[in-house]
Amino acid sequence: MKLRALAHSRTGDKGNTSNISVIAFRDDDYPYLCEHVTAQRVKEHFRGIITGEVVRYELPVISALNFVLKGALGGGVTRSLALDAHGKSLSSTLLDLELPERNASA
Amino acid sequence: MRVEEIGHDRVRVTGGRGAPKTGFLKTSVGYVDSFIGEGQISYAGAGAVARGKLALDIVRERLALTGVATSETRFDLIGVNALHGRAANEVEPYEVRIRVVGRTDSLAEAARIGNEVETLYTNGPAGGGGAWKSAREIVAVASAFVPESAAQLRLSLFEA
Numbered sequence A: 001m002k003l004r005a006l007a008h009s010r011t012g013d014k015g016n017t018s019n020i021s022v023i024a025f026r027d028d029d030y031p032y033l034c035e036h037v038t039a040q041r042v043k044e045h046f047r048g049i050i051t052g053e054v055v056r057y058e059l060p061v062i063s064a065l066n067f068v069l070k071g072a073l074g075g076g077v078t079r080s081l082a083l084d085a086h087g088k089s090l091s092s093t094l095l096d097l098e099l100p101e102r103n104a105s106a
Numbered sequence B: 001m002r003v004e005e006i007g008h009d010r011v012r013v014t015g016g017r018g019a020p021k022t023g024f025l026k027t028s029v030g031y032v033d034s035f036i037g038e039g040q041i042s043y044a045g046a047g048a049v050a051r052g053k054l055a056l057d058i059v060r061e062r063l064a065l066t067g068v069a070t071s072e073t074r075f076d077l078i079g080v081n082a083l084h085g086r087a088a089n090e091v092e093p094y095e096v097r098i099r100v101v102g103r104t105d106s107l108a109e110a111a112r113i114g115n116e117v118e119t120l121y122t123n124g125p126a127g128g129g130g131a132w133k134s135a136r137e138i139v140a141v142a143s144a145f146v147p148e149s150a151a152q153l154r155l156s157l158f159e160a
Helices: A027-036 A039-045 A090-095 B048-065 B107-121
Strands: A007-014 A017-024 A054-059 A064-069 B002-007 B010-014 B024-044 B072-078 B095-104 B129-147
Touching (some): A007 A090, A017 A027, A039 A064, B048 B072, B095 B107, B107 B129
Antiparallel strands (some): A017 A064, B024 B095, B024 B129
């Protein structure tokens, strides 16, 4: 199942850094997302798209994760050659992440 | 920090904290960074991607042959790999739009890039359409920290 089945995502940009949030539709899914949507998995998923490190921040009160991705925006939004200079479509990339099937539960 | 819903269009926010000012102000500095030249053209129907790739190869070689000086270039297929450099699946789209973009040191040099794409109308693969080009000066923004003590607040109000 893809991450988009369990969460939505927004992006922000600052210089050459992108931040991408993952917000669980249901609070109950948050522990599962924390377990499987790790900084390492996200870095792997974005290989070839970003050039730097990925740091994950947890916001359990709102069942969300925020990923900060360095070297993500072609040298900076204001000078990038990229078609999507702000990296707004990177949220769609992240929501394409494959998640392992869970054991059947409510 | 917690946010709890306490009524219709009403929330209670608790638990926030603060920290002392850093003594620095974040400063955004605008500067003339470079020039960017760009061109796009579309192909449709059977073999659109193949023609698009050939068009990109032609422009790449033309820029080298004619000595267009660029410090950075991109050769994208919009609809295939323009956003994230790869297609997740290998489905052939009905149409594709090529995009050539390069960074140059002058506006005149930037204009040459778009011209090499536009000329594909009659000097490129069959059926190229909807050509578009642009050459522009790039004023970029860099971030810096300035000691707060160095900044004097002055307010100017303009009425239009």
